[in-house]
Amino acid sequence: MITKTIDDNSISVMPEDSDDLLNLRRIINEGDRIVGDTTRVIKLEKDYARPDKGERIRVRIALNVEKISLDDVLDRLRIGGTILESSNESVPHGSHHSFILKVNDGITITKKKWSPIEKNLIESNNKQVGFVLVAIDTGDCGIARLKGTHLEFIPNIYSGSGGKRYKTNFNIEKFFEQIQQALFSIAKETDTIIIFGPGETKKRFSNFILKSQNAQKYKIQIAEGIDSGGEDGIYTFTKSQAMKEIMSESKLAKVSSIIDEIMLRANKKSRKFTMGFEETLKANQFGAVELLVFSDKAIQTNDEKKVIELLNDAESKGVKTYSVDSSTDIGLRVTGLGGIVSLLRYAVEA
The missing domain is CATH 2.30.30.870 (Pelota, domain A)
Structure with missing residues (x-):
């Protein structure tokens, strides 16, 4: 803002x-x-x-x-x-x-x-720090900017390398130039650029953009372990352990860790978490909520004014609240858990 x-x-x-x-x-x-x-x-x-x-x-x-x-x-x-x-x-x-x-x-x-x-x-x-995610392969490249937990995509860029008639005259540097132009159009000066994908193409592209003067404005990192390019590669990265390690201080990584902890507590039959509006409202009334995550479904399916009152009241008690949307897998997971979830300091009786 x-x-x-x-x-x-x-x-x-x-x-x-x-x-x-x-x-x-x-x-x-x-x-x-x-x-x-x-x-x-x-x-x-x-x-x-x-x-x-x-x-x-x-x-x-x-x-x-x-x-x-x-x-x-x-x-x-x-x-x-x-x-x-x-x-x-x-x-x-x-x-x-x-x-x-x-x-x-x-x-x-x-x-x-x-x-x-x-x-x-x-x-x-x-x-919040912004990240530009680049999922590159020899055939295509996906680019998205992540701020908070919201992903903003630009259309996939295709190299044209597939097919026999392209094999003799395919110029990967022209493909890299297209990606670089699109990348710098979406990136902001404080952003970190993270490049990943199968094979060695990611390293070749990283070396290519490091020659550009514009590259000096950004921190550039290569992530390993993501074996797909394009939009699929972006979604794979946002669900990966590599994302949590490289972007440990990002909102997306923090929310991902909260959801993982909720699922762990659920598997252990712990009552130190809530799912859904009513459970979370009750826990907040007792002052038990430690961290709270909500998606747009919480507002869609409940009284909007009551949800806003809950969020503001929780924050006034020192609770850290996180919003997510359906542009990422994390947002879809929260929606599937009732739209609003929380980790509790102590269990609240049903």
Whole structure:
């Protein structure tokens, strides 16, 4: 999340991914003031204009928040309320409007007082390190950027080396050039680039990009033990032990370890874990929750407001919470376990 503090009460924000939108859902409350750009239909008053026809214009408004909800799960945030100010006199104050906030949309949030949890949530994703994953073979290459637990893919790149007519004129350096161009278009300067795949192609590609001046901006690592390239190779890596070792401080590795520990405790018949909303809510009421992981299913299948209240209450008690989505195997595993799970400090009686 890109943030800029205006004063003690106002912070401008721009969400960069679905995690940021979820954090904003947990931050923005009824009674807050939101300023942002939106569109509004203005009725035409010209001669001969159809009475039901209007013109959609772009306008900046200030909104007193009355209702907020995640729209289409985690892809958009709907913020409804009463218009306090507008940049166009045709937009009446006191009328109702809804912002649809998406990734890369900017707004300014003004509160009477920011709580420590709200400030922590607005800054939390800024501390996350990004990784660009490159799964390369002689035939194809998959590239995805991982931030938090969200994977953003670009289309597979194919070398054209398959088939007899290509064998005599196949130039692997041209294939590498295509990959390098795509790689540097998605990578950010603080990212770590991790290259893996079968055979020696990964090492040849690593040596190739190290010759580039752009490569100096990134930390580049080679991972062993992944025997497939393309998109399949990316998914294989995110489930592997190599991922946990190389990216041990990443959010994905931490969440993966939490899920593994839950499954271990379940196999040992331990009661020091929860699965599902009701179990986790009860454990949190007792102050027993240590670590909590949730997916979009927790919000889809339960009362959204109650889920948000649980997450914020848990965090106020010192619980570390992690959100995951269906772009990774970890997100699908959490969804399969009821959408919300936790590790407990001590068992809670059923």
